[in-house]
Amino acid sequence: MNExxxxxxxxxxxxxxxxxxxxQLHFFVILTTFAVSTAVGLTAIFFFILYRRRSDxxxxxxxxxxxxxxxxxxxxxxFFFLLWFFxxxxxxxxxxxxxxDSMDVYxxxxxxxxxxxxxDGPNAINVLRVPAGRNVRLLxxxxxxxxxxxxPEFRMKKDVLPGRYTDQWFNAVEPGRYQILCAxxxxxxHSIMRGEVIVMRPQDYEDWLASQKRGLASRQDGAPxxxxxxxxxxxxxxxxxxxxxxxxCFKCHSTDGTRHIxxxxxxxxxxxxxxxxxxxxxxDEAYLTRSMxxxxxxxxxxxxxxxPSFEGKISGPEVAALVEYIKSLxxxxxxxxxxxxxxxxxxxxx
Amino acid sequence: MRLSEPxxxxxxxxxxxxxxxxxxxxxxxxxxxxxHKRVGVMFLIAVIAAFFLGAIFALTLRMKLLQPGPFLMDxxxxxxxxxxxxxxxxxxxxxxxxxSAFGNFVLPLMIGxxxxxxxxxxxASFYLYLAGAAIAIYGMVHGGADTGWxxxxxxxxxxxxxxSSGSRPSSRA
Numbered sequence: 001m002n003e004x005x006x007x008x009x010x011x012x013x014x015x016x017x018x019x020x021x022x023x024q025l026h027f028f029v030i031l032t033t034f035a036v037s038t039a040v041g042l043t044a045i046f047f048f049i050l051y052r053r054r055s056d057x058x059x060x061x062x063x064x065x066x067x068x069x070x071x072x073x074x075x076x077x078x079f080f081f082l083l084w085f086f087x088x089x090x091x092x093x094x095x096x097x098x099x100x101d102s103m104d105v106y107x108x109x110x111x112x113x114x115x116x117x118x119x120d121g122p123n124a125i126n127v128l129r130v131p132a133g134r135n136v137r138l139l140x141x142x143x144x145x146x147x148x149x150x151x152p153e154f155r156m157k158k159d160v161l162p163g164r165y166t167d168q169w170f171n172a173v174e175p176g177r178y179q180i181l182c183a184x185x186x187x188x189x190h191s192i193m194r195g196e197v198i199v200m201r202p203q204d205y206e207d208w209l210a211s212q213k214r215g216l217a218s219r220q221d222g223a224p225x226x227x228x229x230x231x232x233x234x235x236x237x238x239x240x241x242x243x244x245x246x247x248x249c250f251k252c253h254s255t256d257g258t259r260h261i262x263x264x265x266x267x268x269x270x271x272x273x274x275x276x277x278x279x280x281x282x283x284d285e286a287y288l289t290r291s292m293x294x295x296x297x298x299x300x301x302x303x304x305x306x307x308p309s310f311e312g313k314i315s316g317p318e319v320a321a322l323v324e325y326i327k328s329l330x331x332x333x334x335x336x337x338x339x340x341x342x343x344x345x346x347x348x349x350x
Numbered sequence: 351m352r353l354s355e356p357x358x359x360x361x362x363x364x365x366x367x368x369x370x371x372x373x374x375x376x377x378x379x380x381x382x383x384x385x386h387k388r389v390g391v392m393f394l395i396a397v398i399a400a401f402f403l404g405a406i407f408a409l410t411l412r413m414k415l416l417q418p419g420p421f422l423m424d425x426x427x428x429x430x431x432x433x434x435x436x437x438x439x440x441x442x443x444x445x446x447x448x449x450s451a452f453g454n455f456v457l458p459l460m461i462g463x464x465x466x467x468x469x470x471x472x473x474a475s476f477y478l479y480l481a482g483a484a485i486a487i488y489g490m491v492h493g494g495a496d497t498g499w500x501x502x503x504x505x506x507x508x509x510x511x512x513x514s515s516g517s518r519p520s521s522r523a
Contacts, residue, residue, distance in 0.1 A: 145505035162504060185498050186505055188425045 240325025390455030436499030
């Protein structure tokens with residue numbers, strides 16, 4: 001049944017754990033509306049013939065429908081629309097909530113290509129390699145205009161925006177190759193902004209990852225030549241540490257928990273911070289990125305808005321590396337509540 | 351509203367008004383009309399002309415898609431063409447069609463009015479529509495907008511055709 005409908009509607013293969021659920025909702029909606037609209041159309045034609053005007057002087061009788069019939073016509077469609085809404089909403093929430101055990105891949109869209117960076121090593125252009133049967137979370141941002149990351153076989157589409165991170169997770173079922181398309185018009189090369197997800201068997205993926213790391217290591221071993229422009233050195237955490245040093249982040253931010261001109265980076269990731277306007281925020285990837293691009297907008301309470309914007313000064317992969325570096329700075333001590341800002345607020349007495 | 355006795359007597363005696371089609375047959379009698387039905391018909395003709403213009407753009411787009419890759423035109427011309435198609439269809443056909451053509455013709459009849467409240471302004475709105483359509487099409491063909499009718503930023507902002515300074519250097523290179 002599923003396969004028959006999929007072929008009838010010319011849908012692509014179902015290659016992720018979402019695909020089947022989304023298609024089933026699609027089939028439910030389309031079959032119901034098809035059946036009901038056919039019935040309405042046939043009834044209309046039948047009534048046209050049955051109640052046609054038979055003489056010039058014929059008058060139309062005034063008909064009052066019973067209340068229960070009017071109620072039926074309201075409640076039945078309402079029931080179906082609400083049912084579809086709740087099924088769709090549950091599926092939406094599921095898609096928006098990455099499982100905690102998912103592996104991260106950074107995605108950067110730019111005119112007109114996709115760049116992928118793995119926290120533990122390799123970078124790739126237009127080819128995303130993932131192991132089958134593993135939850136993968138994509139942390140996506142754009143370097144220029146709005147793009148949209150679309151894999152039809154996974155039933156997965158999410159806008160990729162400049163200056164902020166969006167995330168999307170999936171679990172690819174079958175090893176294979178699936179096309180990535182850009183689904184938001186982004187200029188002259190929009191139609192050729194294509195990539196590929198290569199879903200590998202878990203063992204093949206590990207082998208590939210290991211070979212990539214060996215490749216990186218051997219490149220680092222050799223003496224740098226003129227042709228080695230910006231080789232990707234080490235993993236994202238190390239890259240982030242280097243970027244932070246180059247950009248002078250450590251002049252204001254400490255990594256050992258001490259208070260300086262800016263908040264410390266130790267345990268910053270997912271810390272609950274109170275801003276100077278009283279709002280409580282969660283320091284997630286999106287907040288960290290916003291703080292680099294537009295630092296004066298959301299300043300942690302107790303600090304001055306003195307940080308310059310790094311928009312245009314650091315590239316997408318460098319932002320990803322910095323975020324990954326900040327995420328790696330975790331102390332083992334269990335902390336409760338916000339640690340930054342004045343240690344205690346002065347007590348107001350009358 | 352209930353009519354008073356003299357009113358209904360007078361209305362009953364009025365001969366039927368001449369059809370809006372026979373009330374003057376010269377071109378000027380149409381172009382200078384204050385009849386809501388005639389203005390509605392002129393709007394209908396104008397939006398149908400806009401619809402055909404948009405349809406020609408659409409057919410050209412589909413012809414280009416007969417074959418992948420550069421065929422008939424390059425990517426930039428294609429983008430400009432679908433922008434033209436979108437803007438003509440949305441702003442010159444879809445939005446004015448129902449209220450201007452059918453609204454003008456039918457609405458005064460439905461509420462029992464003799465005409466719209468300001469017949470001369472009603473006629474002026476038709477000429478404003480023509481002027482606006484001419485400016486919009488000239489602007490797009492001359493400027494070469496390639497942003498799609500939604501004009502999403504930041505894509506539209508970085509498009510050379512739409513930035514105010516023309517060939518602005520890219521700040522994010």
